[in-house]
Amino acid sequence: MSDQPAAMLDIHDLQGWYDESHVLHGISLKVARGEVITLLGRNGAGKTTSLRAIMGILGRTAGSIRFNGAELVGLSPDKIARKGIGYCPEDRGIFSGLTVDENLLLPPVVGKGGMSVAEIHTLFPNLVERRTSFGTKLSGGEQQMLAIGRILRTGASLLLLDEPTEGLAPVIVQQIGVAVRLLKQRGFTILLVEQNFHFASTVADRHYVVEEGKIVDEIANDDLPNQTERLKSYLGV
Amino acid sequence: MIPILNIPTDVLLGQLLLGLINGSFYAILSLGLSVIFGLLNIINFTHGAQYMMGAFVSWMLLTYFGIGYWPALLISPVVVGITGVILERFILRRIYDIDHIYGFLLTYGVALVIESIFRGQYGVSGQPYRAPALLSGVIDLDFMVLPIYRLWVVAASIAVCAGTWLIIEKTRLGSYLRAATERPVLVRAFGVNVPRMIMITYGFGVALAAFAGVLAAPLYQVSSIMGSNLMVVVFAVVVIGGMGSIGGSIVAGFGLGILEGLTKVFYPPGSNLVVFVAMILILTLRPAGLFGKAR
Ligand SMILES: Nc1ncnc2c1ncn2[C@@H]1O[C@H](COP(=O)(O)OP(=O)(O)OP(=O)(O)O)[C@@H](O)[C@H]1O
Ligand SMILES: [Mg+2]
Numbered sequence: 328m329s330d331q332p333a334a335m336l337d338i339h340d341l342q343g344w345y346d347e348s349h350v351l352h353g354i355s356l357k358v359a360r361g362e363v364i365t366l367l368g369r370n371g372a373g374k375t376t377s378l379r380a381i382m383g384i385l386g387r388t389a390g391s392i393r394f395n396g397a398e399l400v401g402l403s404p405d406k407i408a409r410k411g412i413g414y415c416p417e418d419r420g421i422f423s424g425l426t427v428d429e430n431l432l433l434p435p436v437v438g439k440g441g442m443s444v445a446e447i448h449t450l451f452p453n454l455v456e457r458r459t460s461f462g463t464k465l466s467g468g469e470q471q472m473l474a475i476g477r478i479l480r481t482g483a484s485l486l487l488l489d490e491p492t493e494g495l496a497p498v499i500v501q502q503i504g505v506a507v508r509l510l511k512q513r514g515f516t517i518l519l520v521e522q523n524f525h526f527a528s529t530v531a532d533r534h535y536v537v538e539e540g541k542i543v544d545e546i547a548n549d550d551l552p553n554q555t556e557r558l559k560s561y562l563g564v
Numbered sequence: 565m566i567p568i569l570n571i572p573t574d575v576l577l578g579q580l581l582l583g584l585i586n587g588s589f590y591a592i593l594s595l596g597l598s599v600i601f602g603l604l605n606i607i608n609f610t611h612g613a614q615y616m617m618g619a620f621v622s623w624m625l626l627t628y629f630g631i632g633y634w635p636a637l638l639i640s641p642v643v644v645g646i647t648g649v650i651l652e653r654f655i656l657r658r659i660y661d662i663d664h665i666y667g668f669l670l671t672y673g674v675a676l677v678i679e680s681i682f683r684g685q686y687g688v689s690g691q692p693y694r695a696p697a698l699l700s701g702v703i704d705l706d707f708m709v710l711p712i713y714r715l716w717v718v719a720a721s722i723a724v725c726a727g728t729w730l731i732i733e734k735t736r737l738g739s740y741l742r743a744a745t746e747r748p749v750l751v752r753a754f755g756v757n758v759p760r761m762i763m764i765t766y767g768f769g770v771a772l773a774a775f776a777g778v779l780a781a782p783l784y785q786v787s788s789i790m791g792s793n794l795m796v797v798v799f800a801v802v803v804i805g806g807m808g809s810i811g812g813s814i815v816a817g818f819g820l821g822i823l824e825g826l827t828k829v830f831y832p833p834g835s836n837l838v839v840f841v842a843m844i845l846i847l848t849l850r851p852a853g854l855f856g857k858a859r
Contacts, residue, residue, distance in 0.1 A: 404752040
């Protein structure tokens with residue numbers, strides 16, 4: 328396996344805590360450059376917590392998170408972001424006191440090769456008409472597009488997307504799916520948290536299953552048709 | 565001149581101008597408090613002492629170094645702002661995560677310390693500070709006489725308030741500030757050094773207080789207690805405008821200054837109370853203040 332490229336993101340035995348409660352019990356996973364990878368798992372499995380740990384916004388973490396070879400554990404969130412990671416939180420994190428344009432332009436540029444505002448508008452045309460509206464006046468789908476759109480401008484090469492389809496109508500979910508596939512074509516590397524594995528199967532290369540703060544399984548997307556029963560039992564659907 | 569309700573117009577206009585002057589100070593000071601409160605979630609009870617320091621630094625610049633009013637208008641806010649940055653970096657930063665009451669106790673304690681240092685050194689009697697030649701003198705409008713320095717104070721205050729408002733509401737830096745007021749952790753996760761931004765913002769709010777202090781030096785005497793008297797009213801102004809509201813603190817500052825001036829004309833004994841009566845009324849009707857959002 329010597330010709331396998333070194334992973335862009337290499338997480339080894341990641342532990343994480345909220346105050347005294349130990350939530351991540353040894354997450355290990357690898358994401359190669361250009362891959363789209365999902366974290367699947369039930370409510371409370373630790374998916375969001377894993378993304379927060381990568382961003383450095385979980386109170387206490389231990390273990391190792393290497394990004395392009397550099398250790399992230401122990402760095403402040405702003406330093407981590409500036410290594411080239413864009414974060415789209417589960418609640419979308421749209422700022423209510425900022426207009427759509429201000430939200431879109433907020434995250435600072437952290438690397439080369441980000442998309443232009445015009446390209447982002449082509450990807451999510453809904454954002455164009457709402458440019459001067461305040462963030463929270465948007466529908467859920469529009470907020471999600473804004474939350475994804477604003478991290479495409481920055482030149483981040485790894486995107487962390489936390490349940491971008493949660494609570495959205497099927498037609499919007501499709502639109503998000505189109506966008507994610509386009510972003511993959513453009514060369515973005517994406518770590519996607521999902522509970523909707525139908526959606527996940529339409530965009531991802533591989534899936535990791537998270538249970539009680541650990542990775543318990545890894546499934547290639549091509550193998551997914553044979554593994555549906557197994558996955559359903561993990562997800563309890 | 566046509567008297568209104570038997571009040572001569574020149575008396576009315578004179579009190580209006582006085583009200584505007586007071587309002588100028590209320591506006592700058594409550595604006596600084598609002599900027600600080602928005603980002604740090606601390607009510608900066610040191611503000612009055614920092615206003616006093618602004619006046620004192622300009623007095624010291626003149627007395628010890630022969631540096632006059634115009635340079636002091638810049639140097640003094642910068643110097644006092646830097647003391648604010650140091651205070652934030654080494655002391656205030658430690659208490660953000662704990663109960664508000666600690667922020668109150670700490671900033672109030674720091675104010676007492678600063679004021680007692682200046683009182684020990686200079687006593688409580690005022691030191692005179694003369695307005696620069698360019699701003700001395702009056703404009704005679706026949707029906708009333710306008711002191712130029714007072715007009716300048718109103719103009720400078722309006723300019724500083726408008727400039728601050730523009731920066732916060734209309735620039736990219738301002739959008740960082742507004743976003744960090746809502747969700748500092750997320751703004752940090754986008755790559756903004758939020759702790760440094762908080763430190764600079766505190767320094768800026770403090771510099772605003774010091775700027776007001778320099779403006780005040782020629783009008784009132786420079787004394788160690790000049791801040792504590794004024795701040796009681798300014799805190800009422802902030803509450804009326806709405807905690808943390810930038811526009812609200814500016815409007816409430818000028819508005820209440822004028823309201824005070826008018827009260828002096830129509831019902832003089834009420835003029836010291838009217839701000840507090842307004843505060844009670846507004847808090848009863850709109851607990852978040854005129855422009856505040858419930859948090
Ligand atoms: N702020 C918090 N403080 C304490 N415990 C928390 C906090 N947030 C989450 N937890 C706990 O950590 C565990 C993992 O939560 P996490 O949010 O990572 O789950 P998740 O996999 O993202 O679930 P979901 O699919 O519901 O979003 C859960 O047991 C949850 O109760
Ligand atoms: Mg989650």
